[in-house]
Amino acid sequence: MHRRLPLAVALAALAVAVLGVAGMGGAATHRSSSASGDLFFDTFKDVMPLTGTAAAPLVVAETSVLPGGSYLISAKVVAAGQDHAFARAVCQLRYPDWTGSIATTDNSSATVGGRNAAAEDQTLSLLWGAGFASAGRVSLVCWPENRTGPAPVLTDGSLSVLPVSSINP
Numbered sequence: 001m002h003r004r005l006p007l008a009v010a011l012a013a014l015a016v017a018v019l020g021v022a023g024m025g026g027a028a029t030h031r032s033s034s035a036s037g038d039l040f041f042d043t044f045k046d047v048m049p050l051t052g053t054a055a056a057p058l059v060v061a062e063t064s065v066l067p068g069g070s071y072l073i074s075a076k077v078v079a080a081g082q083d084h085a086f087a088r089a090v091c092q093l094r095y096p097d098w099t100g101s102i103a104t105t106d107n108s109s110a111t112v113g114g115r116n117a118a119a120e121d122q123t124l125s126l127l128w129g130a131g132f133a134s135a136g137r138v139s140l141v142c143w144p145e146n147r148t149g150p151a152p153v154l155t156d157g158s159l160s161v162l163p164v165s166s167i168n169p
Contacts, residue, residue: 040066041158041160043061043158043159044061044156047153048060049152050154057092058142058143061075061139061159062137063137063139063161065135065136068096068135069131070130070165070167071095071129071138071162072129073093073126073127073128073129075091075093075125075159076125076157077091077124077142077156078121078156078157079091079142079152080120080152081113082114083114086114086146086147087111087148087149088147089122089144090107090108092105093105093106093130093139093140093141095139096135096136096138105128105130106126106127107126130167131166140159
């Protein structure tokens with residue numbers, strides 16, 4: 001129980017910080033203080049077409065260069081379909097030392113569009129704890145799969161990264 005308490009405090013601080021950041025908008029990387037240390041985040045409120053592939057995805061949000069360490073990463077983005085279109089929107093968290101394996105990060109996907117079995121819009125949420133030895137950026141990336149018609153769009157996204165003392169498996 002005592003080992004989980006710092007993680008619970010970090011999660012609570014991240015949730016409070018994310019809720020405070022969501023209304024700020026903008027498209028720049030920001031840095032804020034929280035009870036557990038520095039919080040790094042990036043937000044956007046624009047509308048952007050969802051393009052790219054899994055190998056060359058669209059970078060939706062990205063932090064400044066972070067030092068190696070342990071981090072709690074949270075992100076969200078809204079994917080919206082268009083009339084006479086259909087696509088599966090896939091988003092993923094990427095960070096330094098990420099191996100490319102689905103087991104080493106969080107993924108979220110939703111089918112959007114103007115056809116049966118698709119939602120007009122969906123919120124994709126991601127949450128992951130990661131440790132990395134080398135410095136680098138944390139990114140929220142997305143791409144479409146099985147697309148027909150105009151590309152879906154992404155709106156209202158955020159990426160938050162909170163340093164934590166350690167990540168225990």
